[in-house]
Amino acid sequence: MALLICVPGPVLAESCFAPPRPFLPSDSQAARDYAAIIRSDFENYIQDIQSYFRCLDSERARAFEEAREVSEDYGRFLQLVGD
Numbered sequence: 759m760a761l762l763i764c765v766p767g768p769v770l771a772e773s774c775f776a777p778p779r780p781f782l783p784s785d786s787q788a789a790r791d792y793a794a795i796i797r798s799d800f801e802n803y804i805q806d807i808q809s810y811f812r813c814l815d816s817e818r819a820r821a822f823e824e825a826r827e828v829s830e831d832y833g834r835f836l837q838l839v840g841d
Contacts, residue, residue, distance in 0.1 A: 772820065774813035777806035
């Protein structure tokens, strides 16, 4: 926690982690035996992948805005040094 206090806020980017794929057994009997668990795993995956996509969209927007700001900063720098 102390380390995070030393890091400026804008430097911290959101980390988006893709959910693991659900396991689907190749054995049809195992699939029937564990159908409720497998169904739940797939439903959880679908919810988690949607959250992952939202995270990626948010991070892309943040990074795009940061790049725009940095580009403006670079332009001001070039003006300062006379380039």
